[in-house]
Amino acid sequence: MELGLSLGDSSKPLIGLMEKHPHQASKELGLGFNTTLSIGPIISTTQRDQLQQQQQEEEKTQRDINNNSNRTENPNPVLHQLDLLPQLSFPWNPPSQNGNLLSTEFGGSSRGLDVNVVPPATVVVMANDEMALSSSRIVQHLLFRRDLCMYSRGGSGGRSLSGSGGNKREFSDGEGYDQRNSSRVSDEDDNCGVGNGNTRKKLRLSKDQSAFLEESFKEHHTLNPKQKLALAKQLNLRPRQVEVWFQNRRARTKLKQTEVDCEYLKRCCETLTEENRRLHKELQELRALKTSNPFNMQLPATTLTMCPSCERVATNSTATSSVTNTSATINGNNNNKINQ
């Protein structure tokens, strides 16, 4: 992910500004950093590619579904078209096609059940019974998660859903079903978040959920209660989870920003050190010149003057001035720059 540091105006990346107008950048740096992070177009492009790829995968999955179930689905599912999920009636009979609900390595996950991906069989059953063909993989996934929760909560105790395949994910009453994803199911938490044991389990958000949250984050970095609730509903998460995600996201942004700031300061420091070294050298040369020729105060053609625009000492001027004044200027400038 590329980051563009900006100072108040996200359209003005600081790094670029520094290279073009280092002094202005230094000025704008001011006393503190504006932590605005410009991630707009870059993220959007990346996100768009990701979504396109996701959609292609989805279409492929959809074809598989159609082949397996002879049902007609929306050929052009819209990603992120998340409506309020319908309440599924309970008890819900889990799909048992080949007994592979939890035994198939879904969606390319090679390490067991991946709740990030909805098994086609599950999609078929749920779409048939519950919803009007919203074939978005996100919705499918969310339904699947919900069903897993409901299934575990209301199902017969200790029922194992692990099949004969490579998965060893099991359901049991009040227990988590997926250690890797930590989409833990408990009586107190119907969103598969925190377990009811003493040890809390980590929820691993699905890619779709993360992507959707990222999209929301691009629109606004903070949430009002309404937005939080809406997001929680759409993603089938608890509002607290959405809130925490945004907090963590802001923290990550800030961390990145700090890294960028640090890098920028490092470059500033190097530049100033180099300039300071150069000016000191020039000063020594001028002093030596003054010592060797004390009665001739006329400076050679390559003397030092003050740049009127940036107040910097320039060496390519032909103006004449006293060495003493120039030296004072140099010292003053150096002090100013060092103080900055």
Add this chain to the structure above:
DNA sequence: GTTGGCCGCCCCTTTACCTCA
């Protein structure tokens, strides 16, 4: 107008866990 309690939110830090090399 001021004050104290309550509530909600945010930030920072820590903890626990997952993933990967």
Add this chain to the structure above:
DNA sequence: TCTGAGGTAAAGGGGCGGCCA
């Protein structure tokens, strides 16, 4: 298979502002 580093969700604590009596 084990291990350590990095990433990250979640929780705890403190601060702050808004609201209300």
